[in-house]
Amino acid sequence: MATVTLKGNAINTSGNLPKVGTKAPDFTLTANDLSSKSLSDFSGSKVVLNIFPSIDTGTCAQSVRQFNTEASELENTKVLCISHDLPFAHARFCGAEGLDNVISLSDYKTGEFGKAYGLDFIDGPLETLHSRSVIVLDENGTILYTEQVPEIVDEPNYKAALEALYS
Template structure:
């Protein structure tokens, strides 16, 4: 389990992020059109998994906007923004913001993604939601970078995540 903070208060997650060099675990997540997406849907692409508690919080929304901007400049790379928000809320956010370079995915049905990737909060005010984390996969589905942000209210290190794909 990871020991991080939420507003300065210590909280924990159910596990740890996948190890660098490992094959990324498969997932079943819900897209904004309510279809099911798995790792196979993104085969052959580099992936940035932008994982966060809720798109309806300031830092989460900022991370989606920043990755949307940067994603348009990346070759063979998709940014998957993953939370437990309902797909309807994710869709409304992207429509209102004019975001087209990210793929919004929801873990609302089962929470298995959060448990498998070790990012589900197991304590604190956000218990059951996902901790702010980045997992970068190469086009073979191997983990090449991870970051679990130490203070949930802080932004991830965008530069380090993007540099891992160079």
């Protein structure tokens, strides 16, 4: 279990992020068109998992915007923006913002992604939502970088995550 804070108040997660150097756990998530997507669908590409509690909060929305901007410059890299939000919320937000360099995915059906990656909140006002985290994978699904943002209202370290793609 990991502990992060929400405006200084401790909240616990269901586990710890997977370790750098290990294979990322497989997943099945729901895309905006309601199709299923798994990690194997992105095999051969580097992958940035931008994970957050809800697209309808300012910090989460900003992380999607920032990674969308960064993704336009990345070669052979897919940025997956993942939350429990319904696919319709992801589609609405990305459509209204004109964001087309990221892939929005939802863990609403089973919640298995959050459990497999150890990032579900198990208490506090955001219980069952995902902790703000970034996980970077190489083309073979090996974890290169992880960050679980210690204070939920803070943005992730974009620079460190993107540098991990090329180290």
